[in-house]
Amino acid sequence: MSKDNEILEEFTTKEYEHGWSVNYEADEAPIGLNEDIIKWISAKKEEPQWLLNWRLKAFDTFKKMTEPEWANVHYPKIDLQKLRYYSAPKQGKKPKTLDEVDPELLQIYERLGINLNEQKRLQGIAVDAVLDSVSVATTFKETLSKLGIVFCSFSEAVKEHPELVKKYLGSVVPITDNYYAALNSAVFSDGSFCYIPKGVRCPMELSTYFRINAANTGQFERTLIVAEDESYVSYLEGCTAPQRDENQLHAAVVEIYAATNAEVKYSTVQNWFPGDKNGKGGIYNFVTKRGLCAGDHSKISWTQVETGSAVTWKYPSCVLKGDYSVGEFYSVAVTNNYQQADTGTKMIHIGKNTKSRIVSKGISAGKSQNSYRGQVQVMKRAHNSRNFSQCDSLLMGDRCGAHTFPYIDINNPTAKVEHEATTSKIGEDQIFYCNQRGIDTEDAVALIVNGYAKEVLNQLPMEFAVEAQKLLALTLEGSVG
Amino acid sequence: MSTLLDTHPLEKILENPQKDFHSVRAMGKDAFLKQGLPSAKAEEYKFTNLTKKLSQNFDSFEIAADFELTEEQVNHAIFEGFDGYRLVFANGYFHDGLSSKIEGLTISKLEESSLPLGSIAKAEKDPFAALNQASFEGGAQIALAKNTQIDKPILILNFINPSNGNLIQPRIWFETGDFGEATFIEQQIQLEAGDYFLNEVKEIKGGRNSHIHWYRIQNEGKDAISMSNIETDIQQDATFTSVNISLSGHMVRNNLSLNLLGSNSEGNMYGLYLTNGNTHVDNHTNVDHTIPHAESNELYKGVLTDNSRGVFNGKIFVRQDAQKTNAFQQNNNILLSENATVNTKPQLEIWADDVKCSHGCTTGQLDEEALFYLQARGIGKDKAKGLLLYAFAGEVLENIKDDSFKAYCINLIQERLGTNLS
Numbered sequence: 001m002s003k004d005n006e007i008l009e010e011f012t013t014k015e016y017e018h019g020w021s022v023n024y025e026a027d028e029a030p031i032g033l034n035e036d037i038i039k040w041i042s043a044k045k046e047e048p049q050w051l052l053n054w055r056l057k058a059f060d061t062f063k064k065m066t067e068p069e070w071a072n073v074h075y076p077k078i079d080l081q082k083l084r085y086y087s088a089p090k091q092g093k094k095p096k097t098l099d100e101v102d103p104e105l106l107q108i109y110e111r112l113g114i115n116l117n118e119q120k121r122l123q124g125i126a127v128d129a130v131l132d133s134v135s136v137a138t139t140f141k142e143t144l145s146k147l148g149i150v151f152c153s154f155s156e157a158v159k160e161h162p163e164l165v166k167k168y169l170g171s172v173v174p175i176t177d178n179y180y181a182a183l184n185s186a187v188f189s190d191g192s193f194c195y196i197p198k199g200v201r202c203p204m205e206l207s208t209y210f211r212i213n214a215a216n217t218g219q220f221e222r223t224l225i226v227a228e229d230e231s232y233v234s235y236l237e238g239c240t241a242p243q244r245d246e247n248q249l250h251a252a253v254v255e256i257y258a259a260t261n262a263e264v265k266y267s268t269v270q271n272w273f274p275g276d277k278n279g280k281g282g283i284y285n286f287v288t289k290r291g292l293c294a295g296d297h298s299k300i301s302w303t304q305v306e307t308g309s310a311v312t313w314k315y316p317s318c319v320l321k322g323d324y325s326v327g328e329f330y331s332v333a334v335t336n337n338y339q340q341a342d343t344g345t346k347m348i349h350i351g352k353n354t355k356s357r358i359v360s361k362g363i364s365a366g367k368s369q370n371s372y373r374g375q376v377q378v379m380k381r382a383h384n385s386r387n388f389s390q391c392d393s394l395l396m397g398d399r400c401g402a403h404t405f406p407y408i409d410i411n412n413p414t415a416k417v418e419h420e421a422t423t424s425k426i427g428e429d430q431i432f433y434c435n436q437r438g439i440d441t442e443d444a445v446a447l448i449v450n451g452y453a454k455e456v457l458n459q460l461p462m463e464f465a466v467e468a469q470k471l472l473a474l475t476l477e478g479s480v481g
Numbered sequence: 482m483s484t485l486l487d488t489h490p491l492e493k494i495l496e497n498p499q500k501d502f503h504s505v506r507a508m509g510k511d512a513f514l515k516q517g518l519p520s521a522k523a524e525e526y527k528f529t530n531l532t533k534k535l536s537q538n539f540d541s542f543e544i545a546a547d548f549e550l551t552e553e554q555v556n557h558a559i560f561e562g563f564d565g566y567r568l569v570f571a572n573g574y575f576h577d578g579l580s581s582k583i584e585g586l587t588i589s590k591l592e593e594s595s596l597p598l599g600s601i602a603k604a605e606k607d608p609f610a611a612l613n614q615a616s617f618e619g620g621a622q623i624a625l626a627k628n629t630q631i632d633k634p635i636l637i638l639n640f641i642n643p644s645n646g647n648l649i650q651p652r653i654w655f656e657t658g659d660f661g662e663a664t665f666i667e668q669q670i671q672l673e674a675g676d677y678f679l680n681e682v683k684e685i686k687g688g689r690n691s692h693i694h695w696y697r698i699q700n701e702g703k704d705a706i707s708m709s710n711i712e713t714d715i716q717q718d719a720t721f722t723s724v725n726i727s728l729s730g731h732m733v734r735n736n737l738s739l740n741l742l743g744s745n746s747e748g749n750m751y752g753l754y755l756t757n758g759n760t761h762v763d764n765h766t767n768v769d770h771t772i773p774h775a776e777s778n779e780l781y782k783g784v785l786t787d788n789s790r791g792v793f794n795g796k797i798f799v800r801q802d803a804q805k806t807n808a809f810q811q812n813n814n815i816l817l818s819e820n821a822t823v824n825t826k827p828q829l830e831i832w833a834d835d836v837k838c839s840h841g842c843t844t845g846q847l848d849e850e851a852l853f854y855l856q857a858r859g860i861g862k863d864k865a866k867g868l869l870l871y872a873f874a875g876e877v878l879e880n881i882k883d884d885s886f887k888a889y890c891i892n893l894i895q896e897r898l899g900t901n902l903s
Contacts, residue, residue, distance in 0.1 A: 070524070380819070395834035398801060404829040410844045413816035419842040423831045 028217075029086035035059060038186055041086050045155045045189075048162060058175035058185030065179045071342040072371040072403055075311045078249050078284060083218045085187045140204065150195040151206055154222055157193035164195055168226050172255040172292040172319070180251040180313075181288040184220045188253070191221035196231035196262075205461055207236040210252075218249040225255070227262035229295065234265040234461060247275075247310060252287045260295030260322065265303070267460050269468050272308035279338025279367075282310025289316035293325035293351075301328040302345065303459040305468040310339060315373065317346035320354035320385075327356040330456040332468070335368030335400070344374035344391075344405075349382040349415070358389040361453050364400040371403040378415040385415045393423040394452060489518055489532065490541045494616050494648065501592045505599055509614025512604035519608060528792045528824045529763040531609070534706060534732050538676055544618055545646030545677075547574040555579050558638055558670045562885040565633035565666075571640045573651030573681075574619030585629035586663075591620035596654050601684035602712035607736060610710040613650045613682040620652035627658030627688070634664040634696075634883045641701075643675030650680045659688040666886050667697040671705065678706045685713035685721070689743065692720050696886060699727040699735075700893065703758060710736045717743025724880050726890055727754040727762045728897065738767040741775040741803075752781040753877040755897055756789035756821075763792035770803040770833075779810040782877050784870055785821035795840065796828040803833050810840040815847065815873060867898040 029040055038059055042052040067077070144151050150161055157165050175185040192208045210221060227233055237254075250272060256264050266289075275282025285308075291300035302316040318327025329345040347356035356376065364370035372391045393402035404421045426448050434444035450469075457465050495510050519526035521533065548571050555569055566581035568588065575590050591598075604611035625631070639651060657663065669679065679701075687693055693713075701707060707730050715721050727733055739748035754762040768777040783791040797808045814823045827840040847869050855865035874894055881887040 393829075393831070395831065395836070398804070398834045400834065401830070401832040403831065404827075404840070406827060406842070408823070408825045408842060408844065410814070410816060410823045410825075413818055413821060413846055415816070416845040417843060418845075419827070420839070421827070421829060421841070422837075422839040423829055424837050425834045 028084055031082060031084050033080050033083065033085060033187070037085055041187060041189060044086065045158070047155075047158060050166065051158060054170070054175070055186050058182050061175050062179070062182035062186055065182055067179055071313050072369065072373070072405070073311050073313060073340040073342050075284065075340070076247070078247065080183070083249060085218060085220065086189050087217045143204075144202075147200050147203070148197040149200060149202055150193065152193055154188075154191040154193050154224070157224075161193070161195065164226065165193065165224070168224055168255070168257050170255075172257055172290050173253050173288050178288060180286045181253050184222060184251050184253045184288070187218075188220045188222040191223045191252070193223075194225045194233065194235065196227045196233045198228040199230045200228075201231065202233040205234050205236055207238070209238050218251065221252050223252070223254040224257075225264060225266070226257045227259060227264050229259045230261040231259075232263045235267070236461060237266070237268045238271070247282055247284055249284045249286070250309075254287070254289040254316075256291035256300055258291065258293050258295065258298035258300050258325075261297045262295060263299040263301075264291065265301045266291070266316070267303040269305045269460075270308050270312075273310075274308045274339050275310040275337065277337045279310070282339075283308065285309035285312045285314060287314045289314065290319065291317070291327070292319045293322050293327060293354075295325070296322040296351070297324045298322050299326040299328070301330075301459070303330045303456065304332070304343075305456070305460070306331065306333040306341060306343060309341070312339075312341040312343050314343045315345055317348070318356060319348045319350065320356065320382075321350045322354075323351040324353045325351055326354070329356075329358045329360070330459045331360045332363070332453045332456045333360070333370055334363045335365070335370045337366040337368060339366075339368040341369070342371040342373055344372045346375045347377070347387060349376075349378045349385040349387070352381065352383045352385070354382055354385045356387045358387070358391070359455050360389075360391040361456055362391070362393040362402055363396070363453075364393070364402050365396040367397075367399045369401045369403070371405060372421075373405040375407040375409070376417055376419070377409045378412050378417065380411045382412050383414045385412065387415075387417045389419040391421045392452070393421070394449075395423065395425050489536055490539050491518065491535060491612065494542055494544065494612070502598060506615050508599060509604045509611045509616075513608055513611035513615055516605070516608040516611060525607075525765065525794075528790070529732065529734050529761065531706070531708065531732065531734060535678060538706065539647065539678065542648040542678070543646040544616065545572040545643075545649040547571055547619065548642050548645050550576060550579060550640055552579065554640070554672070555638065558640070559636065560885075560889045562888060563634075563636060564885055565636055565883075566631070567636045567638060568621070568623070569638050569640070570619070570621070570651060572619070572642060572645055572649050573617070573639060575621040581635075583631060583635065585626045586631060586635075587624045587626075589622050591617075591622055591652060591654065594622045594654075596622060598652070598654065598684070601686060601714055601740075602682050602710050602738075606738075607710055609680050609708045610682050610736075613652060613680050613710070617650045617652040617682070621654075623653065623655045625655075625657040625661040625663055625691075628660045629658070630662040631664070634666050634886065637665055637667045638670055639668070640670050640672055641677060641679070642672045643677040644673055647675070647677045648680070649677055650682075652681070653683045654686075655683065656686045657688045657691040657693065660690045661688055662692040664694040664883055665696065666883065667695070669699070669701050669705075669707075671702045674702065674704070676704045676706075678708070680708045681710065683709075683711045685711065687713065687715050687719040687721055689716045690718040691716070694722050694724075694882060696724045696881060696883070697726065698890065698893075699725070699730055699733055701730045703729060703731060703760075705730045705733075707733045709734070712738040712740070714740045714742055715746045715748055718745045719743065720747040720749070722749040722880065723751065724877070725750075725752040725764070726877075727752070727756070727764075728893060729756070729758075729760055730762070731759070732761045732763075734763045734765070736765045736767075738769070739777065740769045740771065741777065742771055744772050744774040746772075746775045748775075748777040749880070750777075750779045750781075751877045751880045753874055754781075754783045754785075754791055755874070755894060756783070756785050756791060757787045757897075758789060759787070760789045761792075762790070763794075765794045767796045768798065768808060770797070770799045770806045770808060772802060773804045773806070775803065776807045777809070780877060781812045782874060783812075783814040783823065784817065784874065785814065785823060786817040788818075788820045790822045790824070793823075793825040794828065795826075796830065797838055797840070799831045799833050799836055799838060801832045804835040806833065806836040806838065808836070808838040812840075812842045813873070814844040815870065816844065817846070863899060867895075870898050871895060
């Protein structure tokens with residue numbers, strides 16, 4: 001028991017390892033939020049008129065909206081007027097190859113363990129690295145472009161593939177969707193764009209790495225993934241931020257469009273700064289993620305490992321419009337200290353014979369609050385649709401909370417919908433069973449916890465699975481005895 | 482106040498000053514005005530827009546008055562095979578002369594008591610509970626003496642006559658002493674056709690080691706709008722079991738809240754809703770585990786046809802001190818028609834770590850293979866369907882411990898399903 005406490009102590013007092021920041025010369029927008037700022041950002045990025053109009057329309061919508069309060073999270077409000085909406089590392093001109101990128105910027109990513117130097121990699125993962133408001137480098141561009149795959153920063157896509165961006169931007173998450181999506185639409189600075197043409201199977205994992213460095217800055221990136229007929233892509237996203245005393249806002253939008261027979265797999269390991277052990281500082285992670293299974297037999301799969309952020313408010317969803325389309329959601333959310341997470345998914349069944357599967361594993365420790373909030377909606381036309389949901393919560397410590405808010409709305413009699421949820425601590429009988437077979441308590445706990453999250457971790461691509469397991473191990477081991 | 486409230490016919494009800502319970506009613510009125518009627522956006526009334534329904538169906542409300550009842554009317558209303566005691570109410574007013582005298586049980590009119598009304602079913606929790614607290618009429622206090630077990634079930638019959646007023650607001654306070662045990666069966670009997678709004682509140686206080694069984698059957702007219710708030714405090718070693726069966730009505734909303742206040746206490750909630758036509762049934766349940774070592778079980782099942790709608794919202798709340806809690810909840814639904822809808826939200830809010838809590842929820846239709854099995858053995862499709870549905874409902878009915886009432890429910894359900902096996 002005492003050893004368990006020691007390990008728990010060790011973890012809870014552990015500092016956030018990505019908490020450093022780097023001083024670099026930055027190109028910044030003035031603080032505040034108004035039409036001029038939006039015009040400033042748009043001009044800075046040399047955007048076409050249609051995009052500026054789209055931003056201004058979003059801003060108009062945003063002004064009419066109020067901040068949502070239904071989530072089971074409590075936090076001091078952010079004054080949006082005191083934020084900076086654009087911050088970019090100063091560069092002479094846009095680099096053409098990696099060699100031209102400022103080595104100081106590359107070092108930031110080196111320190112994070114993200115290698116942008118593609119030659120050194122044996123196994124390829126194409127990375128788009130986003131620092132504060134702009135994308136600094138994208139690797140493996142040429143290899144991908146031979147297959148017709150477009151993988152670049154959002155601003156590049158606006159310049160080089162305006163017809164694609166214009167067609168799909170806002171088609172899955174409209175500007176009127178919610179408060180933070182509207183804000184993002186108005187002020188988004190950069191992000192990643194990915195287009196997989198018809199019949200192409202992307203040969204490597206595509207990855208975006210987000211890093212907030214500047215203080216008082218909000219990060220508003222936008223990711224748009226379009227998978228044409230019969231294509232496949234696996235996409236990874238990771239994020240960290242420096243340790244600062246004030247709360248920072250991250251309001252991103254991710255849109256995925258899957259055409260007939262296309263498959264998109266989106267994995268996230270979210271490790272934004274969670275605040276210190278007294279609950280000071282940390283990122284507010286208010287993200288809108290949605291995938292549209294537009295074509296028949298298409299499939300979108302979300303996998304997330306959520307360990308960071310002071311407050312998380314995130315519901316990766318699937319709109320199953322095409323017949324026989326499939327949506328999946330796998331999530332492990334870990335909260336510790338004063339973290340609060342209100343996360344889950346939405347599965348909207350519109351097409352016939354659509355299927356969805358939800359596996360959510362929440363783990364709360366310290367004084368944290370962990371909520372699962374999900375909706376399964378079966379529309380009138382969605383004959384023979386099928387859903388299975390499982391959301392389990394594991395509690396560690398008697399000051400934390402685990403909550404479940406599933407909404408199940410069924411309008412079609414041929415739908416089969418199942419939902420189950422459990423909340424418990426690690427069973428003493430399970431530990432006893434292991435002890436009996438010669439496995440000591442420490443190992444037994446590790447074994448049980450690993451098994452608990454395995455269903456989700458198995459869904460992650462290899463590299464991410466290792467990172468996620470490390471993150472989990474730090475949180476969990478020794479905390480239950 | 483909100484404009485909705487100003488124009489809503491229910492608001493006028495609060496203008497009439499009542500004679501008794503001045504401070505209780507004033508608190509109810511304040512709580513009602515503070516909350517206002519729930520709007521379409523209110524989370525608790527999201528799928529059940531009573532406010533709209535009430536203003537659509539009623540131009541004005543009039544508080545229902547008492548009326549005369551005859552022995553024949555009462556005898557006629559009691560279901561076949563019932564062997565027990567009866568308590569008779571008319572529009573919520575207690576009729577002493579027509580009710581049984583039961584040893585160990587004292588019944589008095591609310592106006593003669595000085596109870597802390599609203600201390601269990603709190604007005605600030607629900608606007609309709611507040612409305613009742615501000616303007617209830619009649620009502621009764623039922624007290625069960627210490628160490629008393631009532632040998633037979635007690636049937637609470639409330640006769641409704643909308644021509645004596647369309648707003649019926651009964652209120653019952655039931656209290657048991659330690660080690661008391663009693664079974665109640667509750668039923669509304671509508672005497673004349675007509676629209677009405679029934680807004681009941683029941684406050685139940687179980688003593689230590691007391692055992693209360695509370696059965697309700699809702700089989701009212703197609704026009705009935707019915708709102709019920711039942712809240713109960715359960716002490717150490719005590720159990721409370723509720724079985725609620727909803728068969729008809731226009732819009733039915735049942736709020737059932739159990740507060741587990743003593744260790745080793747147990748709360749059980751069972752419900753069945755068989756709906757057809759345009760019936761809308763909404764069951765909101767809430768279990769509050771405040772202390773360690775308590776248990777709650779919940780099972781609600783629904784069979785929905787035609788244009789009917791079933792709503793289920795079950796909340797298990799486990800407080801920080803409530804270690805070693807066991808809480809289980811299940812909701813199963815079968816949809817039989819294109820236009821039937823189910824909205825279900827099983828909720829867990831858990832603040833203690835050493836607990837076992839689970840909830841499960843399913844929506845689907847009958848098993849094709851089971852149907853085929855029965856058909857292969859010469860049972861017609863309709864009958865086979867009925868049999869399977871009856872088996873589905875049976876899991877809830879099993880929890881009715883009184884045989885005569887169980888037989889009565891089974892009969893009604895089989896009639897509905899078209900599988901009268903006898």
